[in-house]
Amino acid sequence: MSTANTVELNLGVDNEAAPFYLPQHNEVELFTHAYENQLPVLIKGPTGCGKTRFISHMAERLGLPLHTVSCHDDLTASDLVGRYLIGDGMTQWHDGPLTRAVREGGICYLDEVVEARKDTTVVIHPLTDDRRILPIDRTNELLHAPKNFMLVVSYNPGYQNLMKGLKPSTRQRFISMSFNYLKPEEERRVLEAETGLDSANAQRLINLATGLRGLKDMDLEEGASTRLLVYAATLIKAGFDPVEACRAGLVESLTDDEDTITALMEVVKANF
Ligand SMILES: Nc1ncnc2c1ncn2[C@@H]1O[C@H](COP(=O)(O)OP(=O)(O)OP(=O)(O)O)[C@@H](O)[C@H]1O
Numbered sequence: 001m002s003t004a005n006t007v008e009l010n011l012g013v014d015n016e017a018a019p020f021y022l023p024q025h026n027e028v029e030l031f032t033h034a035y036e037n038q039l040p041v042l043i044k045g046p047t048g049c050g051k052t053r054f055i056s057h058m059a060e061r062l063g064l065p066l067h068t069v070s071c072h073d074d075l076t077a078s079d080l081v082g083r084y085l086i087g088d089g090m091t092q093w094h095d096g097p098l099t100r101a102v103r104e105g106g107i108c109y110l111d112e113v114v115e116a117r118k119d120t121t122v123v124i125h126p127l128t129d130d131r132r133i134l135p136i137d138r139t140n141e142l143l144h145a146p147k148n149f150m151l152v153v154s155y156n157p158g159y160q161n162l163m164k165g166l167k168p169s170t171r172q173r174f175i176s177m178s179f180n181y182l183k184p185e186e187e188r189r190v191l192e193a194e195t196g197l198d199s200a201n202a203q204r205l206i207n208l209a210t211g212l213r214g215l216k217d218m219d220l221e222e223g224a225s226t227r228l229l230v231y232a233a234t235l236i237k238a239g240f241d242p243v244e245a246c247r248a249g250l251v252e253s254l255t256d257d258e259d260t261i262t263a264l265m266e267v268v269k270a271n272f
Contacts (some may be wrong), residue, residue, distance in 0.1 A: 021057035040151040045179030048225025065106030071116040105148035113153040128173035195233040242272040
């Protein structure tokens with residue numbers, strides 16, 4: 001059954017076109033509810049824990065186009081909304097990705113939103129409350145977001161300083177979900193599904209990740225991400241020596257400090 005406000009979905013059946021995603025908790029149901037009720041979503045979690053994969057999975061599952069913007073500290077409101085550009089001897093308006101998503105519908109995903117300049121929050125605020133509007137001063141337009149428009153933002157709370165956190169007036173406009181690395185058994189399934197690695201080696205990688213994530217005195221900015229484990233698994237699956245695969249796929253990406261690399265490689269050798 002579908003009404004104006006709901007989408008036809010069978011959450012028990014995976015859409016085969018959707019990229020593989022193993023849920024952490026009830027995020028699929030929460031996200032679907034948010035979409036059906038036109039609520040914006042905020043996802044927080046450490047690097048490489050599956051945030052982007054989840055959004056791609058949900059976009060495919062809900063049959064929505066995905067407009068992704070990787071935010072950075074030079075990103076301004078005009079980059080999101082659009083600007084006049086000179087071409088063919090005249091000035092033409094070009095929609096930015098946010099405006100495109102509002103006009104066409106779909107998910108607008110602002111990845112690492114806290115990196116963007118502060119003026120960007122001014123443009124997303126009216127889209128995140130029940131007005132769901134995007135005023136464009138430069139073109140004198142007032143766009144109303146269609147039902148199938150959804151705003152999703154993500155950030156990694158780990159390495160933000162206080163100044164870069166989201167203001168309460170912004171974060172309190174979203175349904176929020178906190179992601180973390182999967183439990184060991186599930187993360188092993190992801191490694192196997194993503195790379196075809198055998199379960200014995202996948203289990204060794206998981207044991208290694210648990211060891212690395214538990215190191216408190218190593219001064220690592222972040223622990224080993226699922227993404228890095230997938231890289232190492234891919235190298236092992238391709239026939240690389242597991243220790244060398246872990247050096248290139250994991251350890252060298254975690255730190256530049258030679259002493260730390262040596263110490264981490266000891267942990268690798270203890271597992272392989
Ligand atoms: N729950 C999961 N199901 C399937 N694959 C996963 C899952 N979690 C992580 N992965 C794997 O880990 C990789 C990295 O995940 P992803 O790119 O979604 O991380 P992220 O949280 O968006 O990271 P960043 O914050 O750095 O952008 C994926 O490409 C996928 O291979």
